[in-house]
Amino acid sequence: MHFRDLGRQYQNLKTDINKNISKVLSDANYINGSQVIELENQLAEYVGVKHCISCANGTDALLLALMAWNIGEGDAVFIPDFTFFATGEVVECVNAMPVFVDVDKQTFNMDAKSLEEQIIRINEEGKYSPKAVICVDLFGLPADYDSIKKITRKYNLLLLEDGAQGFGGQVGEQKACSFGDIGTTSFFPAKPLGCYGDGGAIFTNNDEWCDLLNSYKVHGKGSDKYNNIRIGMNSRLDTLQAAVLLVKLKAFRDIEIVNINRIAEKYNKSLHNKVSIPLVPKNYTSSYAQYTLTLNDKKQRDSLQRELKLKGIPSMIYYPRPLHSLKAFQGEGREFDYTKNFASNDICDQVLSIPIHPYLEQEEIYEVVHSIMEFF
Structure with missing residues (x-):
């Protein structure tokens, strides 16, 4: 028995996956192939947002969001204390301060009462400026966004939804990765929607942030990749992974x-x-x-x-x-x-x-x- 049987999934989807992979190999268009744009469009439609920006992995997706928001030294970012390391790691990567927030012991997701307590504490101490909340959809369940959003609006904080585990979850008819100002997910193989390597995506309705994210993920490019207008990183989803995900997304949805x-x-x-x-x-x-x-x-x-x-x-x-x-x-x-x-x-x-x-x-x-x- 397997904890999550990716081999059995492949056997069910084998014909279509092999067909899609073969097309990439025949076209020899391994980076920025048409499948990447097609996948981004389908993901945006599924989640119900205007923009989907694919990237190399779920950690980069979180990091790119913080970069687009110009989060940095002296800023406080509030994160759940019970989650994977990457949620806090990216805060440290931009030289901001992670502030740990307790979780609800039944849902395992961020506790709104604890969040407000930590925001008040940080404001009273005066060492850091509260800037953002990273809320995780742990184990596939969306967080309590009704309560969390009231607090982020009250204290004028940006909300980043870490949907690495939550993709496909819903509250009513609204899909995970659409609740934050920006949402992110991971396509690590064992995730609800996984590829055959690393991959990630970022979701937003904000046009300006979309442009920044597309720049930051390709070495801070401007009008082309040799016109670099800011310091960025190399974080692209390759065409082979997009080809696999197109098949898996259909099966996931259906x-x-x-x-x-x-x-x-x-x-x-x-x-x-x-x-x-x-x-x-x-x-x-x-x-x-x-x-x-x-x-x-x-x-x-x-x-x-x-x-x-x-x-x-x-x-x-x-x-x-x-x-x-x-x-x-x-x-x-x-x-x-x-x-x-x-x-x-x-x-x-x-x-x-x-x-x-x-x-x-x-x-x-x-x-x-x-x-x-x-x-x-």
Whole structure:
């Protein structure tokens, strides 16, 4: 059994994927081929925004957004304490200060109350200027944007939606990656929509930011790539990855979101009386980048993981440490006393993600469920 079976997905989409790859190889147009523009147009339409700017990976997507906003030294950017390292890493890359915000212990997404508390604290201390919030759609579930947006508007902050795991999620009819002033996603292979390498995309309705992003991602180009008008970077999605994603996007839109939610519902019905299952609030849709259980404590979580491993069932811990505890964020003048009562400290010892993907078979679902129920 695979945690996320990309081989089985390929077998289902093999004919179309091979056809698209062969065309790129025949045309020998590996950089900025027509498939890249076609993909950007389809992604923008799917998400429901004016512009999609593809790039080399999801981390670059976040970094490029901060560059377009001119975030830098002396600025504070508020990020969830429970997420992947890249969300905070990009803040450090532009020499801004990441400020950690607690998360809701049921949805794992940024807690609006904690966000406002940290904004007030930073304003009162006066060392940094609050500029932006990076809100993560963790495990496939969009964050509480109704509450978050009220706070960003109140304090005049920019909102960056990190939809690396959230692509395909919805609140009502509105799609993930459309909730922020800018939204980003990742096409890392194991993401809800993944390519066969690295890739990413940025979404916005702002024409000026779109122009800046397209410049920054190609060495700060102006009218052409040899007319460099600003310091940028090299962050392009190559044509082969775009060709693969065009096939995968169709399958994602037509069958995969439906399938993965059907599988999650089977888990929900079987496991809800035994263990804390993922909360998906009313009117929300998750794309289930992960299906994450919450155990009582680290001892119970680790015991369950060992039992599953003995039965040949893979599981993953996302994430074993809160961001504020990582060595990379330590340094002179940095005090994280305010995080000592964060729910993130406990969540890291309680979470365990079990196999889920759109091609998981009924027998495999039964095997996972039976093993967990047997454990309890």
